[in-house]
Every structure is written in C-alpha cells, then in structure tokens.
Amino acid sequence: VKHLLIILSFLFLSSPLFGQSDEKCYVVVDSSDDFDPSLLSNISISLISQFLREVEPIPPDGVSKDSCLYHISVTKKEGTTFVTFKGKNLNSYGDSKLSGSDGFQQSVLKSLYRSLREKRELICEDYGSLLEECGGLKDTSKKEVLVEEKRPQKSESSNYKLRGLIGSGSSDKTEFNNTSLFFVWRRFGIGLSDFFMKNTSSAGNKYELYNRSYDFTYSFTDVYSYSFGMGVIVDGEAKISTQNFKSDEVSGYRIMGLIGTNLGRWELLGGYQYSSFDYKKFTTTKNLSISGG
Numbered sequence: 001v002k003h004l005l006i007i008l009s010f011l012f013l014s015s016p017l018f019g020q021s022d023e024k025c026y027v028v029v030d031s032s033d034d035f036d037p038s039l040l041s042n043i044s045i046s047l048i049s050q051f052l053r054e055v056e057p058i059p060p061d062g063v064s065k066d067s068c069l070y071h072i073s074v075t076k077k078e079g080t081t082f083v084t085f086k087g088k089n090l091n092s093y094g095d096s097k098l099s100g101s102d103g104f105q106q107s108v109l110k111s112l113y114r115s116l117r118e119k120r121e122l123i124c125e126d127y128g129s130l131l132e133e134c135g136g137l138k139d140t141s142k143k144e145v146l147v148e149e150k151r152p153q154k155s156e157s158s159n160y161k162l163r164g165l166i167g168s169g170s171s172d173k174t175e176f177n178n179t180s181l182f183f184v185w186r187r188f189g190i191g192l193s194d195f196f197m198k199n200t201s202s203a204g205n206k207y208e209l210y211n212r213s214y215d216f217t218y219s220f221t222d223v224y225s226y227s228f229g230m231g232v233i234v235d236g237e238a239k240i241s242t243q244n245f246k247s248d249e250v251s252g253y254r255i256m257g258l259i260g261t262n263l264g265r266w267e268l269l270g271g272y273q274y275s276s277f278d279y280k281k282f283t284t285t286k287n288l289s290i291s292g293g
Contacts, residue, residue, distance in 0.1 A: 025055045025068035034076045039101055044072050047108050051119045052090060074104060083107035090115050106130050160185055173200040182217060189217035193231055195275060211236030211250050211277055227258040238279040245282045252277030
C-alpha cells in the first residue's frame, strides 16, 4: 500500500530566520538603460533572501518612508559593472567584467561576500565558480579565521536546524501515522521516524504495527527546497489482536522525497514516502510480510 504524505515541518533552529523580526523589507533597484530592471530586481531579491533575510519587491501602492529598504544602484563603465548596496546590516559594493545579467549577479555576490563575513563559506559553496575570492579563502585569511573561531556560535549557527515532520492518512480498513525528527547540518540530516499502522484484513483479522527507522537525508535549495532520504528499520512490534499473536522482530527500509518552501519560521513540505518491512517469529510457523508507505 502506498500513501501520499502532506507534512508540515517546524524549523526550530534555522538561524537565518531565527531571531528576525516580522518587519517586511523591500528592494529598490536603480539602473542604467543597459539592464532590465525587472530581471535585476528578481536576482537581487533571490540572493538577499538566500544569504541575509527575506525581502520583497516594492508593491504597486508603494511603502511608507520608514519602511525597511535595500537600495541597489547599478552602473556600467568601460565594460565593468558596478553595484552598490545600502540597507539594514548591509553597506557594500561589487564589480564585474562579465556582461549583462551575469555581470550584475557576480557584482551582487561580491558585495554580499565582502559584507557578510559569517556567510562567506556558504556563498562560496553555492557560487564559488563565479567568485575569485573563494579560491583563496582558506589560504589568505588566517587572521580572519582566528577572529571567527572566537565566536563560533555566530558563524556556525546558521548551518544547523531541527526539523520535525508529522504525517497521517487512512482508507476503509487501514489507518496510519508517521512522525520524524531530524537534525540537519547544512545539506545533510540524520534522524529517526516512528511509523504506526492499524489494518483489518478481509478475513476480519486486526493487525497493529509499529516500527522505528534511523534515517539519513540530503537537501538542496533552488527556488524551492528539495530533500531526499532513506532509512533502515531497526525496531518494532506487530500484533494480531484477534488471534493473540505477537512479533518484535522486524527488518526493512524507507525511501522518501520531499519538496517544500519556507514560510517565515515554518516550512511547508509535500512528499512521498515508501516503506517496506517484514515481521518474523510469530507464535505460529507462518511469517507475516507487509509493505507499505
């Protein structure tokens, strides 16, 4: 039996969002005729939201004077694109010899790299091919590394988060629920899942199943977040209540795939999970094998 799980995930310790106020911030882009303002705005919003905080474009009805604004100025001179940033917790510039939107993107990344020291490793991990600075980060920044080591909580907290997952479903003769807890470090996660299921067979036998797995996940973010994982079932119990049979020897595996989007401090995920498990050594000589998801 396969089930489609809709899962709501809590992000407890994701520092890029943790501790931020609910104040909305907006992006204002001033550029010359050499660029498409709409494209520059979209690129700016994507990069600032990824490495600094969530931002939005200016709404059609405008904003008040005291609103949180990030001003981005773009000019091109003698084949070089120059970008300057001004806003809350960000005041920097960048430049690029590339042309068009590629030059703007590289300039923005340079500006973020220069201003956000604690995010340099993440910027290099995602966009290292566009930044010359990333190639010499470990070799030329010994003094800077020592400074970061004095405040590890600030530089490393953004790499960690705690993710909780809850899912359930039912049909005419079957009902199930699944709970998972993951500790996520950057793109990798480790955790455990508890699966419960009640089923009534066509013969009227009632089965109650429980099992636990140790799970591993890998995640990456583009426009949406994607996670893939698998788990090994290591513990569980099965009961046939109508016949007083019981087994506590189980083996099996799980496979899962999720896609989601961040909603402030929350993450909404939808996905699919498939489980296969086998209970053995009941009080009879027959073994019970069940696969489900």
